[in-house]
Amino acid sequence: MKKLLLMTALGATFMACNNNKQAQETLAESVSPSPENFQYTVDKFADIEILRYRVPDFETLSLKQKELVYYLNQAALEGRDIFYDQNNKYNLAIRRTLEGIYENYAGDKSTEDWKNFETYLKQVWMANGIHHHYSEDKIIPKFSAEYFTTLANSVDPARLPVQDGAAVAEFLKKILPVMFDPKVMPKRLNQASGQDLVKTSAVNFYDGVTQEEVEDFYNKMKNPDDNTPLSYGLNSKVVLKNGTIIEEVYKVGGLYSTAISRIVGWLEKAAAVAENAQQKKVIETLIAFYRTGDLKTFDDYSIEWVKDTDSQVDFINGFIETYTDPLGMKAAWEAMTNFKNVEASKRTHIISDNAQWFEDNSPVDSRFKKEEVKGVSAKVITAAILGGDSYPSTPIGINLPNSNWIRRDYGSKSVTIENITEAYNRASLGNGFAEEFMWSAEEVERAKEYSEKTDNLHTDLHECLGHASGKLLPGVDGDALKAYASTVEEARADLFALYYLADAKMVELGLLPDDKAYKAEYYKYMMNGAMTQLTRIQPGKNIEEAHMRNRALIANWALEKGKADNVVEFKQRDGKTYIVVNDYVKLRDLFGQLLAEIQRIKSTGDFAGAEKLVETYGVKVNPALHKEVLARYEALHLSPYRGFVNPVYTLVKNDKGEVTDVKISYDENFVSQNLRYSRQYSVLPIWN
Numbered sequence: 001m002k003k004l005l006l007m008t009a010l011g012a013t014f015m016a017c018n019n020n021k022q023a024q025e026t027l028a029e030s031v032s033p034s035p036e037n038f039q040y041t042v043d044k045f046a047d048i049e050i051l052r053y054r055v056p057d058f059e060t061l062s063l064k065q066k067e068l069v070y071y072l073n074q075a076a077l078e079g080r081d082i083f084y085d086q087n088n089k090y091n092l093a094i095r096r097t098l099e100g101i102y103e104n105y106a107g108d109k110s111t112e113d114w115k116n117f118e119t120y121l122k123q124v125w126m127a128n129g130i131h132h133h134y135s136e137d138k139i140i141p142k143f144s145a146e147y148f149t150t151l152a153n154s155v156d157p158a159r160l161p162v163q164d165g166a167a168v169a170e171f172l173k174k175i176l177p178v179m180f181d182p183k184v185m186p187k188r189l190n191q192a193s194g195q196d197l198v199k200t201s202a203v204n205f206y207d208g209v210t211q212e213e214v215e216d217f218y219n220k221m222k223n224p225d226d227n228t229p230l231s232y233g234l235n236s237k238v239v240l241k242n243g244t245i246i247e248e249v250y251k252v253g254g255l256y257s258t259a260i261s262r263i264v265g266w267l268e269k270a271a272a273v274a275e276n277a278q279q280k281k282v283i284e285t286l287i288a289f290y291r292t293g294d295l296k297t298f299d300d301y302s303i304e305w306v307k308d309t310d311s312q313v314d315f316i317n318g319f320i321e322t323y324t325d326p327l328g329m330k331a332a333w334e335a336m337t338n339f340k341n342v343e344a345s346k347r348t349h350i351i352s353d354n355a356q357w358f359e360d361n362s363p364v365d366s367r368f369k370k371e372e373v374k375g376v377s378a379k380v381i382t383a384a385i386l387g388g389d390s391y392p393s394t395p396i397g398i399n400l401p402n403s404n405w406i407r408r409d410y411g412s413k414s415v416t417i418e419n420i421t422e423a424y425n426r427a428s429l430g431n432g433f434a435e436e437f438m439w440s441a442e443e444v445e446r447a448k449e450y451s452e453k454t455d456n457l458h459t460d461l462h463e464c465l466g467h468a469s470g471k472l473l474p475g476v477d478g479d480a481l482k483a484y485a486s487t488v489e490e491a492r493a494d495l496f497a498l499y500y501l502a503d504a505k506m507v508e509l510g511l512l513p514d515d516k517a518y519k520a521e522y523y524k525y526m527m528n529g530a531m532t533q534l535t536r537i538q539p540g541k542n543i544e545e546a547h548m549r550n551r552a553l554i555a556n557w558a559l560e561k562g563k564a565d566n567v568v569e570f571k572q573r574d575g576k577t578y579i580v581v582n583d584y585v586k587l588r589d590l591f592g593q594l595l596a597e598i599q600r601i602k603s604t605g606d607f608a609g610a611e612k613l614v615e616t617y618g619v620k621v622n623p624a625l626h627k628e629v630l631a632r633y634e635a636l637h638l639s640p641y642r643g644f645v646n647p648v649y650t651l652v653k654n655d656k657g658e659v660t661d662v663k664i665s666y667d668e669n670f671v672s673q674n675l676r677y678s679r680q681y682s683v684l685p686i687w688n
């Protein structure tokens with residue numbers, strides 16, 4: 001539940017900058033390429049732009065640390081197919097068919113049909129499956145089932161994921177409706193209230209069971225008096241077998257065994273070059289979890305991981321976030337290797353050193369505050385590789401672990417991923433977005449001056465303080481808010497950040513240069529939440545994704561509650577709609593009031609309160625405004641979503657076979673990277 005995605009796909013940075021030099025100039029040098037010499041944009045298709053990110057200072061790591069990063073990176077790539085299969089049970093079959101055709105088709109590749117086929121394959125790579133990574137809707141190909149059948153039949157059946165060559169027709173019969181019929185599995189995650197969310201979601205966490213059956217199944221395991229509950233259901237699929245409901249557990253010897261075994265193999269190599277004893281223990285406990293699937297071991301691992309604050313290299317690898325489960329229990333496989341940016345982390349250390357002050361002074365009811373904020377450790381990191389749920393679309397901040405009681409008793413680790421934010425901002429230079437959507441030159445200038453600072457600080461505060469703040473009242477079930485839990489949790493973290501960005505404490509601590517800087521973030525937040533994030537929504541659709549719902553909720557609530565005092569409003573000029581903030585001080589008050597209410601809902605497990613807030617302010621879209629925003633956005637020719645390609649790491653060995661260095665290069669494009677990943681890291685059967 002704890003990751004921050006970029007607020008807008010477009011950052012809002014504006015300096016003129018030309019980036020015409022070729023990426024090739026920067027390849028495999030011993031010094032990191034500078035931002036000015038780096039080619040950030042790699043590819044554009046459909047509604048997606050693919051970027052590259054730099055890994056500055058990788059060369060300053062010790063040889064042992066580089067080797068550690070290398071093995072953790074390998075472990076991060078081995079789970080790719082797990083995430084595909086979790087997203088939908090047809091994903092691996094369809095992806096491998098598309099790739100088989102793409103690499104072997106010998107016919108005419110100059111046609112519109114072929115271009116649409118290529119775009120669809122890229123969309124599947126971007127989404128880790130056939131449903132859009134953000135909107136959850138099935139991606140409908142812009143070519144026909146007949147064309148696809150012709151392509152499939154023209155390729156040697158041995159190149160397709162069909163065991164028996166004669167069975168191609170049979171195989172196609174299975175996957176064609178899933179690809180082409182809009183009525184079959186239309187949504188990966190359905191959150192429409194009143195429907196059976198398990199039956200109507202295409203995600204592959206359940207088979208043959210109803211929502212009620214799943215809820216009963218897990219309610220029987222839960223003990224309301226348990227103060228340290230396991231994360232029930234986190235690492236399994238629930239299926240009906242011979243009339244009985246059972247869990248198929250992800251582990252060595254269980255579901256996804258071949259991929260998990262390979263992850264374990266790389267983790268063993270990583271453990272051997274760990275930086276210190278604590279880190280070694282972390283890796284070994286994770287290995288034990290993958291071997292047993294035991295959720296108690298997962299909690300042990302999470303606790304050891306929180307305690308490891310000395311290592312420079314760190315990683316995420318496992319079943320982590322529950323956004324794509326309609327019931328918020330089952331976790332998607334995710335990985336990221338990173339290392340600490342020591343200089344930039346001084347900023348986050350100031351924040352975590354003052355964590356108790358922030359908790360004590362928040363506008364939240366004292367019953368819901370933590371008496372003692374424990375172990376909030378925050379750092380700025382450099383991502384070295386993205387995998388699973390974090391690739392190609394990736395967060396800019398993360399706060400883990402997710403278990404409420406581990407956070408309560410042991411604290412959490414919070415990170416701001418600055419090299420990813422850098423790529424977003426650099427790729428947005430001078431794209432015209434701010435000039436189009438901001439009310440006046442004043443807002444544009446303010447954003448230019450402050451927003452790189454305030455963006456990063458918002459992420460720090462959201463992750464380090466926001467998610468770590470507050471507590472549940474005794475006896476309140478952590479799953480009480482069900483489908484609204486993620487939205488409420490994200491709103492809580494955002495509001496905490498927004499409230500404190502405007503506090504005099506920020507300037508006092510030297511985190512912001514003056515008392516005007518926060519206005520840049522306030523304006524951008526309101527503009528995005530109420531308006532410009534609609535560029536990511538198809539006409540006629542509601543808002544689905546938790547972070548988007550949270551931003552709409554906050555912005556629309558503030559617009560309505562601020563009406564009487566004219567705090568913030570929509571204004572028209574030349575037939576265009578803009579957000580105008582008239583009173584920033586009162587806007588801060590409103591954020592504080594909503595923070596108090598959201599925390600009350602979370603702390604008391606008030607499902608009805610959550611439902612009312614989210615459904616009233618966070619889901620619905622004003623169709624006229626939506627249409628206008630889409631048209632204005634279209635005219636700018638920008639992509640509303642962004643993904644990344646990873647750098648390539650190579651072990652350098654001497655003639656005795658000893659590792660002497662790890663080289664990093666940035667020369668792979670989106671297509672070659674995904675095809676390579678499918679060759680090197682694809683060991684699961686198509687049906688799991």
Ligand code: ZN
Nearest residue numbers: 002003004493
């Ligand atoms: Zn978050």
